[in-house]
Amino acid sequence: MFLKEIFSLKNYNNKLDYYLSQMGIRTRLFLLVSLVLVPLFIFHLITICNHFEIARENELNSIERLAWETNAVFFSYVQNLWNRELTLGEAISIQNPPLSSDKIKKYLQKELYHDPTVLAFHWINPNKSMIVTTVKEQRYIQNLLTRKYIQSIQQGQDKVISDLIVDDMYNNNPVIEVATAIRCGEKLFGILIATININKLDLVLSLNNNNVNTIGIKDSKGQLIYCNGISPNITLDQRKRINNSPSEIALKRHMSVNGNFYSDLDKTYIMESAVPIQDTGWVAFASAPIHEIYSTARYKTVRDLTTLLFSTTLCLLLVVLFGNKILQPITSLEKAAKDISHGKLDTRVMISGKDELAVAGEAFNKMAERIQEMEENRNRFLKIVAHELRNPMAGIKGIIALIQKQITNGKPISNMTPMLEVADREINRLNQLLSEVLDTYSITGGHxxxxxxxxxxxxxxxxxxxxxxxxxxxxxxxxxxxxxxxxxxxxxxxxxxxxxxxxxxxxxxxxxxxxxxxxxxxxxxxxxxxxxxxxxxxxxxxxxxxxxxxxxxxxxxxxxxxxxxxxxxxxxxxxxxxxxxxxxxxxxxxxxxxxxxxx
Amino acid sequence: MAKVLIIEDNPSISLILKEILSTEGHTVNTVVDGYSALEKLKETPLPDIVLLDYFMPGMNGQDFIKEMRTKPSLKNIPVIVVTGADLSLEDFQKDDCQAIIKKPFDLNEVVEKVKNLL
The missing domain is CATH 3.30.565.10 (Histidine kinase-like ATPase, C-terminal domain)
Structure with a gap:
């Protein structure tokens, strides 16, 4: 089993070798660089993704913080108001003899100048027999008595805030009313009510906020009381718009909620963080369009990705460039080897430098020189052998011709003996030459x-x-x-x-x-x-x-x-x-x- | 008949050429290299034709021709180069040599070429 495994591993190695051998050396070099580059690339990609996630989280945190700030600012505003009402109310009720309605009105009017957000003050005595108001139009003041919070106060609550009110009393401008019960022990002395112009809430809620984020406040019915960046002229319907936003969930569950929702009004997805405002049943929220939140993170991500892609491409380009430079000697070696194999024996490679390839080039040139020399030697050898063989042959041939001539002319050939000795010598010389040639081949063949x-x-x-x-x-x-x-x-x-x-x-x-x-x-x-x-x-x-x-x-x-x-x-x-x-x-x-x- | 000078280091070839040409009635002298030939050419009478081996120790055929052609008295003596190498008349300067005999040579070829140049 174990052996089998080794065998298959060997097989695998062989396959790898085979595939590698099929690739060009350029491809192999590229593969080698990619082996280093690709993990780095992936690592950077993961880092960029993490940065994106962190940026998103930061944005979410800043929205949440803004919601809490809005909550705190608004609550402290309302509390201040309650406290002022208490002071005012107590000041009115402790007067003995009790103040006339005119005096109360003057008193209240004087107080109006201190706070631009307050549209009007109203005073209601316990048996509702006297209603004093700073509103000029006195026709509808009876409407105050129908407010739900009056009942709450009569049931024992001290500090109340109304939901959104759209009333004839205020020419149908939307307002809210903040009321405080003035008591001495269990006994109710009166109710002091402040009408707040919600369009002036900007003065209170002008938080240090960038332009992207929206902050706002909703009453206990989910109606929009304040929202920065929204026109003061929005309709009541628009204020009452119910969507499945986190602020509504926060209202229902009385807990802070973060989340995304689709806003019909803005026609986009919005991320919202909502926090209930204590003692009021209201909710403060901060939100921002998701595309805005992501835009900063996205900008950074796109910038990082571009840098990564650019540098990777540049790197690969350089690899190709340097690869060509590195491979150029190999290419020229290859070309030279081909040239030599085709018979161009005077081919040499020009490789400058002192690296291994230059050494290989030098060795190649030496080899080419040697081959050329050997080829030249062989050619010279053939010429020399031919030349050297022809001398004795010429002698022998001449002697034969001479003897033939003697015979043709009918002359005796007995005087030709010295010539025959010459012929014999020449044959010996031929024999020696052949022996030398054969010996040389035996030596070069090693035997x-x-x-x-x-x-x-x-x-x-x-x-x-x-x-x-x-x-x-x-x-x-x-x-x-x-x-x-x-x-x-x-x-x-x-x-x-x-x-x-x-x-x-x-x-x-x-x-x-x-x-x-x-x-x-x-x-x-x-x-x-x-x-x-x-x-x-x-x-x-x-x-x-x-x-x-x-x-x-x-x-x-x-x-x-x-x-x-x-x-x-x-x-x-x-x-x-x-x-x-x-x-x-x-x-x-x-x-x-x-x-x-x-x- | 003519006077022939044979310059050839190989004694056998030299002997045979001498035999062939003497049989034809020429007066033949032989020397073994270029130096001896130049020495010999100082004597009179001068030969009518020179047969010259190309490869020789000492002064070889080519050097000999150059040297010979610088001397006015020897300038016009025809030269036949006898060689085993693959040389042709084109390998020589004009007037350097007038004929080439290739080894191994034919008896009649030698006789004819000598006769033509006389």
């Missing part, structure tokens, strides 16, 4: 055959030098040192002989006539080193590294295929040895062959 056996290196060196001693017509001076005692190594005698013959032949080729060629054998602790020195032209320093390469020739005009040193070095290396050169231009070169001793 140069060796017949290993204990070999006396001194004998090998003597054998290598011998043919040159006989054939060298330029009279070089050959010096052999330390070649008296046998020195044994494990190796292929023929191959080693080839190596020394090649090195000596080179020494001869690059030496002036009569130059000294020294072959010195030196036995060390574990190795034997053979040095072959000449007094020739030497090798330029910048070419020392290349001379052991296949097909490399220091001087292109020289005869030879350019494989000798390459093959020699490979043979020595196969013998666990080393072949190297020290050279000074104009003075000569020394080639060293180091081989492990056999004991």
């Amino acid at each position: 140069l055959p060796l017949n290993l056996a204990p070999v006396n290196l001194v004998k090998v060196i003597r054998l290598s030098v011998k043919p040159f001693l006989l054939s060298d017509k330029q009279k070089h001076e050959f010096v052999l040192k330390n070649v008296d005692n046998p020195v044994w190594v494990i190796g292929d005698a023929n191959r080693l002989e080839n190596v020394f013959r090649n090195l000596i032949s080179n020494a001869i080729k690059y030496s002036p006539k009569g130059g000294k060629i020294e072959v010195i054998l030196k036995v060390e602790e574990k190795n034997v080193v053979v040095s072959i020195s000449d007094q020739g032209i030497g090798i330029p320093k910048d070419k020392l590294n290349n001379i052991f390469d296949a097909f490399y020739r220091v001087n292109n005009h020289l005869e030879g295929i350019g494989l000798g040193l390459f093959i020699s070095k490979s043979i020595v290396q196969r013998h666990m040895g080393r072949l190297w050169v020290e050279s000074e231009e104009g003075k000569g070169s020394t080639f060293y062959v180091e081989l492990p001793l056999y004991r």
Whole structure:
């Protein structure tokens, strides 16, 4: 089971790898950046939502606070009024003898000037036989006696407030009346009533309020008494409008209520906070259209969202921009690789900087250079091989033609023997060339055959030098040192002989006539080193590294295929040895062959 | 018959060319590189025609032609380049060489080309 799980996970990994490999490197980079960006984006989005919520809550709190303030201000206003009425009433009732109605009226009128919100004062004596009022029009004063609160006062209540009154007495202007019972113990001395012009309530309720929020007061029947920002001329119907607003719920339940409702009047959703006003059965409220409340929060949210989107977009754009910049070297590498595969071997990439890609670019250029060099070498090799093969072939062909001519002319061919010897030599030369080419391919293929056996290196060196001693017509001076005692190594005698013959032949080729060629054998602790020195032209320093390469020739005009040193070095290396050169231009070169001793 | 100078480092080729041309009755001299050839050309009589190997140690064919053409006495001697490389007459400056013999060559080709330039 567990194994199965691992297997499926591996499978999943494989699938992931597969999908990733299908994407472009650009897409992968984008994905990587998105992995960081998306969580940040979501986090910011949540933060913005929270800010919106907090802003909404703050607005709600400020409305609620405003409702409480309205409540407090209005209640203290009403209480003040009650207290003043009490003082006034007591002042009237304690007079002995009792004041005449005229005097009371004057007294009340004087009091009117102190308060612009009060439209009129009325005094009613306990048996309702005397009604004194500051209202000019005396026709309807009997209406006062029909007020419900008069009954309440007679039933023992001291401080009362009427609901909205629309009465002939006040020319049908809406008012409210605040009344106080003046008593001495249980005995009622009179009732003092103040009529309040509700249109003047602005003077009382001008709270420190922004223009957005509405504050207001409703009487116990839910009729609108005061509301800022509403025309004083609104109809009674409009004042009586009943909707399912929090203020009405607060009236019914005698508790503070917050909530939203749809206002027919404003044709919009409104958030309202309502608080009952104590001792009155009224309610104070504050409200604001929901769209207004949200507008501030929304403005901030929109601003934050815009900033977020803008910065995210900018970030992604920069990613694309920088991505392209980063990927540009890869693209140019890709293009260069394609060009090279199509045969444009001189293609190089231009990547500046010191980063990994620049290093890769440099490595790529080196590789391209190497490929170009190898391709050039191959072409040169083919040309050289063709050229070198044609020389012996030309000789053989010429000899055949000569013999043919002799035969055609009926002449004897016995004098042609030296020519046949030449032909034989040329065939040997052809054979040697082919061996070199084949050896090179064996070496590059990694399977140069060796017949290993204990070999006396001194004998090998003597054998290598011998043919040159006989054939060298330029009279070089050959010096052999330390070649008296046998020195044994494990190796292929023929191959080693080839190596020394090649090195000596080179020494001869690059030496002036009569130059000294020294072959010195030196036995060390574990190795034997053979040095072959000449007094020739030497090798330029910048070419020392290349001379052991296949097909490399220091001087292109020289005869030879350019494989000798390459093959020699490979043979020595196969013998666990080393072949190297020290050279000074104009003075000569020394080639060293180091081989492990056999004991 | 004519005097021919063969400049060729490969002894076999040199020998065969000499054999072919002597059979035709020409007087043939051989040298192994450009330097020896320039030395040889100081002597009189001058050859009527030069057969020149292109790739040689020391002074190669190209350098030899340049050097030879600077000398008034040698300026007008026709040169035939003998080469195993893929060279054509277009590879040479006008008047540098007058013919090319490609290795491996045909006996008659050598005889003909020499004859044409005499």
